[in-house]
Amino acid sequence: MAHHPAGGIAARCFAIALGCLALSGCTSVGVQTGMRHALDYGPRMQLRVCVLHTPDVKPARVDALIRAVNDEFADYGIEVVVPWSRPWQRAGFSHERLFDDIARRELEAPCDRLVAFVDRNAGDALWGLLMPEVLGMVDEATHTRGYVVATRASLNQLFVSPAKATVHEFYHLLGCPHAESMDACYQRIAALKQARAEGADFVPGVDGEGEFVMTREMANRTLHLALAGQPGM
Numbered sequence: 169m170a171h172h173p174a175g176g177i178a179a180r181c182f183a184i185a186l187g188c189l190a191l192s193g194c195t196s197v198g199v200q201t202g203m204r205h206a207l208d209y210g211p212r213m214q215l216r217v218c219v220l221h222t223p224d225v226k227p228a229r230v231d232a233l234i235r236a237v238n239d240e241f242a243d244y245g246i247e248v249v250v251p252w253s254r255p256w257q258r259a260g261f262s263h264e265r266l267f268d269d270i271a272r273r274e275l276e277a278p279c280d281r282l283v284a285f286v287d288r289n290a291g292d293a294l295w296g297l298l299m300p301e302v303l304g305m306v307d308e309a310t311h312t313r314g315y316v317v318a319t320r321a322s323l324n325q326l327f328v329s330p331a332k333a334t335v336h337e338f339y340h341l342l343g344c345p346h347a348e349s350m351d352a353c354y355q356r357i358a359a360l361k362q363a364r365a366e367g368a369d370f371v372p373g374v375d376g377e378g379e380f381v382m383t384r385e386m387a388n389r390t391l392h393l394a395l396a397g398q399p400g401m
């Protein structure tokens with residue numbers, strides 16, 4: 169888990185997950201720099217993010233969180249749209265179980281990414297007393313699936329708001345790593361937009377090596393192989 173130098177939470181993040189956002193450790197994709205406005209991000213692009221949400225996360229809540237991402241991504245000429253949003257029951261108590269369920273789902277057309285917005289429950293509040301809370305995750309094998317804790321019900325979230333957590337995870341969905349500065353992230357975003365083939369119906373994923381995953385089918389295959397290769401999942 170090279171992306172989680174702080175150790176504590178890294179040890180608890182299972183092998184394929186990159187974007188676990190918690191108070192200790194992995195909290196940042198880097199500080200903004202002047203490069204943000206110096207790069208050419210090319211023409212505008214839509215990122216189609218299909219949404220699963222637990223019953224307590226209302227559509228207006230999802231809209232507000234997506235709006236926060238769109239405010240952040242406007243500088244890159246990226247607009248997040250939601251082709252569909254479906255109710256969903258979280259698979260389990262632990263973040264590993266929860267994420268596993270999302271990762272195993274097929275990415276279906278026209279989705280470029282699949283994100284679950286989950287609420288907190290009493291079990292999670294207890295969980296938060298025992299260990300640093302995980303506020304979101306994105307898979308490292310393709311950067312196409314993730315989840316975000318969308319409701320504010322814990323002390324940690326006084327410091328990391330659901331909107332901030334959402335923006336953070338959506339940067340991972342563009343392939344951005346944790347870093348000191350955002351320079352690598354800006355370059356990754358510009359390269360991702362450029363890599364998208366003319367007329368293609370898929371915004372490429374990004375694999376663990378930073379290579380683009382050009383088709384939805386390949387993203388599904390790559391992630392399923394990664395899951396199959398993880399013992400104990």
Ligand SMILES: [Zn+2]
Pocket residue numbers: 186187188189194195196336340346
């Ligand atoms: Zn992260």
